[in-house]
Amino acid sequence: MTDTAEETGVVVRNQTSQPRHLISTLLRSLRQYTKASLLAPAYVCVESILEIAIPTVMAALIDYGVSAQSMPNIVKFGLILFACSLLSLFSGFMSGKYAAIASSGFAKNLRNDLFDKVQSFSFTNIDRFSTGSIITRLTTDVTNLQNAYQMIIRIGVRAPIMVIVAWLFSFRISHSISMIFLFVIPILGFGLIGLSVWVHPIFEKIFHTYDNLNNVVEENVQGIRVVKSYNREEFEDKKFGRISMSIYRAFCRAEHILSFTVPLLNFCIYAVLLLISWMGAQQIVASGNNAAHGLTTGDLTALVTYTLQILMAMNMISMIVVMIIISQASAERIYQVLVEESTVCNPEHPRMTVVDGSVHFDHVSFRYSDSSEKPVLDDINLDIASGQTIGIVGGTGSAKSSLVQLIARLYDVSEGSLKVGGFDVRDYDLEVLRDQVSMVLQKNILFSGTIADNLRWGNPHASDEEIRHACALAEADSFIQEFPNKYNTYIEQGGSNVSGGQRQRLCIARALLKKPKILILDDSTSAVDTKTDQLIRRAFREEIPSTTKIIISQRVASVEEADMIVVMDSGRILNCGNHKQLLETCEEYRSIYVSQTRNQDQEEE
Amino acid sequence: MSKRNVPSQTKGLQAMQKATPGTTKRLFSYIFEYKWQVAVIVICIIVSAASQAAAALFLQTLIDQYILPLVGVTNPDWKPLIIMLTVMCCLYLVGTFASWLWSWLVVKVEQGTLKNIRDHMFAHQQLLPIRYFDSNGHGDTMSLYTNDTDTLRQAISQSFPQMFSSIVSALAALAAMLWLSIPFSLFTLVFTAVLIVIVRRIVTRSGMYFVKQQHAIGQVNSFVEEAVNGQKVVKVFNHEEATAQDFYRRNEELFEASSKANTYGNITMPVVGNMGYMLYIILAILGGIAGILGWNDFGLAGSGPLTLGAIIALLTLSRSFINPIGQVSMQFNMVMMALAGASRIFAMMDEPIESNDGSVQLVCVEVDSDGHTMHEVDHETGHWAWKRAADDDGTRSLAAAAKLKGAARQVALKAKEEAITSADGRYTLVQGDVRFTDVTFGYNPSKPVLHDITWFAKPGQKMALVGATGAGKTTITNLINRFYDIQEGQILYDGIDVKNINKPDLRRSLGIVLQDVNLFTGTVLDNIRYGRLNATDEDCIAAAKLTNADSFIRMLPKGYQTVLERDGSGLSQGQRQLISIARAAVADPPAMILDEATSSIDTRTEEVVQKGMDNLMKGRTTFVIAHRLSTVRNADVIMVLDHGRIIERGNHEELIAQKGEYYQLYTGSLELE
Secondary structure (H helix, E strand, C coil), X not given: CCCCCCCCCHHHHCCCCCHHHHHHHHHCCCHXXXXXXXXXXXXXXXXXXXXXXXXXXXXXXXXXXXXXXXXXXXXXXXXXXXXXXXXXXXXXXXXXXXXXXXXXXXXXXXXXXXXXXXXXXXXXXXXXXXXXXXXXXXXXXXXXXXXXXXXXXXXXXXXXXXXXXXXXXXXXXXXXXXHHHHHHHHHHHHHHXXXXXXXXXXXXXXXXXXXXXXXXXXHHHHCHHHHHHCCCHHHHHHHHHHHHHHHHHHHHHHHHHHCCXXXXXXXXXXXXXXXXXXXXXXXXXXXXXXXXXXXXXXXXHHHHHHHHHHHHHHHHHHHHHHHHHHXXXXXXXXXXXXXXXXXXXXCCCCECCCCCCCEEXXXXXXXXXXXXXXXXXXXXXXXXXXXXXXXXXXXXXXXHHXXXXXXXXXXXXXXXXXXXXXXXXXXXXXXXXXXXXXXXXXXXXXXXXXXXXXXXXXXXXXXXXXXXXXXXXXCCXXXXXXXXXXXXXXECHHHCCCCHHHHHHHHHHHHHCCCCCEEEEECCCCCCXXXXXXXXXXXXXXXXXXXXXXXXXXXXXXXXXXXXXXXXXXXXXXXXXXXXXXXXXXXXXXXXXHHHHHHHHHHHC | CHHHXXXXXXXXXXXXXXXXXXXXXXXXXXXXXXXXXXXXHHHHHHHHHHHHHHHHHHHHHHHHHHHHHHCCCCCCCCHHHHHHHHHHHHHHHHHHHHHHHHHHHHHHHHHHHHHHHXXXXXXXXXXXXXXXXXXXXXXXXXXXXHHHHHHHHHXXXXXXXXXXXXXXXXXXXXXXXXXXXXXXXXXXXXXXXXXXXXXXXXXXXXXXXXXXXXXXXXXXXXXXXXXXXXXXXXXXXXXXXXXXXXXXXHHHHXXXXXXXXXXXXXXXXXXXXXXXXXXXXXXXXXXXXXXXXXXXXXXXXXXXXXXXXXXXXXXXXXXXXXXHHHHHHHHHHHHHHHHHHHHHHHHHHCCCCCCCCCCEEEEEXXXXXXXXXXXXXXXXXXXXXXXXXXXXXXXXXXXHHHCCCHHHHHHHHHHHHHCCECCCCCEEXXXXXXXXXXXXXXXXXXXXXXXXXXXXXCCCCXXXXXXXXXXXXXXXXXXXXXXXXXXXXXXXXXXXXXXXXXXXXXXXXXXXXXXXXXXXXXXXXXXXXXXXXXXXXXXXXXXXXXCXXXXXXXXXXXXXXXXXXXXXXCXXXXXXXXXXXXXXXXXXXXXXXXXXXXXXCCHHHHHHHHHHHHHHHCCCEXXXXXXXXXXXXXXXXXXXXXXXXXXXXXXXHHHHHHCCHHHHXXXXXXXXX
8 A cells, every 4th residue: 555644745855854944944034023932932041940930939938938037038929939930920921922923923924925925836746746735835744834934932931941051950950960951851852752753654644544434434424335335334333344443553662652641751750759868968067068068958949849850850851852852854845845946937138028929839848747657649730720729629638628728838848849829838928828828727716706806817997887788798697697697706715606507608708808918718618508609609709809819618519610620639639620521531520429419419319 | 734724724713702600510511521541641740839839949958957057057967958858859759750651641642532522523514414514614614623622632732731830830839928918818819810910911912913914824815816716817818026015914913913923922922921920029028018017917826026938938828829820821712722623523513413313224035936926035136125123104195195186196106006015014015105295394494496387207117307406306306315304295215105114225225426516535446345345356346347437447556556646636526426326336325316426527428427327227216307408308207397396208209399498498598517
């Protein structure tokens, strides 16, 4: 079984990426949140130092206040303690706030940067990542990174400071006892981090198995009718049971390993406590519990507090290490998008006007990826004069859509040249070119918003009258008028609340609003009834005679009247000519025609 | 990678819902299936909490009783100290061992509980009616297995033990405080109540923004999805700038919510910690005053003036009391979320399952030359029969039919005549005679989709159902195999009401090929074998050959062993459909339903698929729902449906001659979609 978990990033992940470069690339997105990113750790510093200082003050409160039964001292140290804790509360507030702002802001900027980057991508770039993976990178990966970042600027700063400062305090009290920490810290550190590193691949595997489990559930839910009609309920149960069991086993293994972390930590704490008690006792006895001569009982209490602080901080450090390991993959995936260069970009001195709607393919070959063996389009030669109507027919996989997508430079040709209006498409300013080449795509997409909003994609400044006119041409006005809110009818995500035929007509109207020099319809009237289809084509002929119209269709009837029909088969042009010529010369065309016109014969009977 | 995480972002709103009552009890009934482990865990947690408490209290004893006496002594006797340290060492070892043991044991309890819940949930899901899947989004069902079990995992493995351990520590500390001084304890309790109120307020506030954040994430995600999927349109219309602006706006909203949610989340700890210090200060001052003024004090141990040792002990105890309380209050949200998740899981497990009260079974028979004497056999013969239970005289449907009127009555009564039943009345040969008599049905009972439908299909006929989207074509086929139950009327299958047929047997008798092909992860061969699990490789290949799927399968990189993933995403729509047809062929059912099986395939491929289907349909009663009318031309009977009523019926020639709705559809002057 191939690796589904990695399917998204596997292509690009193998490219070399230097970690330092990675971090600096990511940090470039901090921008206005650099200040918060610095303030948060600063307040964390204050907070952590106070956290070590406060127990010292507490000890003083007991020793000089309560034990000495001195009310002024109680009040004095109480006030100090109160001030400390207020300051600590304040720093806690501030560090929490700035850390939240810094990490959320960082995530926001990353998302914006990623989005901008993706917008600049050509479809070759997008295909390389796959849309699903791009969505994951923009969402889940950024959220992972946000959490990791917040943890790093808070706890990642706090824990080491705690360890260092607490150790310095302990060193000040007793050189020899502080050496115990130098001995225990690495043991604990290696132990905790070692456990995490050991367990990490198991968790990776678990997540992978989890994907399988989700996959089974998803397939089951989606195919529930198949499951039920074949009575495969028990079969599915067993399939699920197997994966469920393997998750159980893997999780048990991983968590059994992790179950050593708490005992390890406890063990270290207890061991240090006992060692400190023993050494402390000897030193106290040696000094006669006199601060001037050496260790006192108060010092011993403080040392115990430092022990707890140091070792707990070590635990936090190990958590951070795990967090960094986990988020590393996300960081890399984000980085890959950020450093990806768009393969389609503007030339240095772009041409700003498209003279006419002529299209000229000169020995054009095209492949989606440089590594693919067989070209999708192979040595295409085609001349389309401005204002002509061109039909393209051919079976699925004959690369009709790929051919027309080259015209709007959604992809760049791999070999040969493609000229629009007499100049290579790569010489034009992208925006200028795409303004003049209007495409109605096979996958008709409307966006959530009103009908008018959707139509104005074609021309943001279109007047209501222009919009109505375009809709009338596309035979859409009549059904829009039937909606209660007419042009203000809200379209749900994906346009799910209009029928397929209506969606197609709206998309045509949207393309018409651009008043392009070249209009491309990629199988965009398949759900429209034949009569409406005919009306739309007539409108094209009469209303936009000078626009070059390229029509891809499954229906021969839709292209029958074209000036030229191109028959395509697996990436090559099989034949060109008008309807009559093709019927005589092209076997393929004739067979498509015959298979579709049996209807009419029947009708005449 | 995304599957695991994506639902969590849309589920945020629900995550904060309150759990239904009884959830905790039910959850614990799962947990208590591991009785002795839970018992040992509870004991171990108490032991390890005790050893932690001992560690905290040990120092003072050590100093006062074992170190200070040695100070100034010329020849100190270290023995008591060594003994004490050894005792403590043993206690610590026990504590460490206990903490390890419960961490180790809890894994099995937690994972076992989750596995049981998960398995029960999935098994229950298999029994739910189609209606459930219609009304519950796939994403929501998925998230039961992902987010909800995940929060549950964290709760069982971390929050529950931690809360328990914290509560034990807190109670131990409280008991010790009560022992020393009731007034001080009461004061601490009041202070704790204030602390809990404040923390709860922060946690609730943070939860509120958390929900907002999840909502905003959902918004951003769906926008990204829309924009990335629709990027060709964005580019074709030079709409990059406007789309980006729209995105920035949503992203800014997410930032607002996220930074607030995290701010509140981040300040909980400092608040809990520093409130603890406040308590300490107040107690120290009060204790100091009490000590100096020699206030009387009473505890469970008795009353008397407050001693210095007691004050110091109370101060230490207040720390060991307030810290776990803070931890408990911070865990609270986690537990609430887990319980809410659990109650969603249990709600699904409480959904009523598909009813199956039919007793008529499908069996293989050999038919004698007289045509109606049948012998039940345990191997495939090409003949099936409906077998009634011993107490079933086979007159139930007839009795129901007698109550009908008009055409429906005729159709129903005719069914009995057409049926070939053995002399003893227990066996009826399966022929695929399907009749609807006065059937009324609506997915929502108050909005019928089908009104008083009466029609029949003769055995071996190819029946075509045509009509615009929403006319009720698919609904009809969904009723025959009882994906849904009708509200009124009767559906007779070889003269037997489908309600009286055992559901698995009913479905076994009906092969089904749907427009939306669903393949499962596994090899091509596995997918074909899904139709009949005991089919040999040869059977599967034969089925593929029969249905024209063989040739393309052989072209796949590993032929029949090619692994399909994500619903066969590497294959074309036509190829996927061919596999699903082969799957139906290997099941070899007496009757077939083909629901828009070729609608998303281009005309050339359709011919191949069509041939495969034609081979499959030979000799079987077949119901064809077609999108392209060219595929139904050779049907024996074509029924044109409009808004749940049959408006035309006849064969192709008859209907064309009629120049009605069918004629219009056929000539393309009516939109099908």
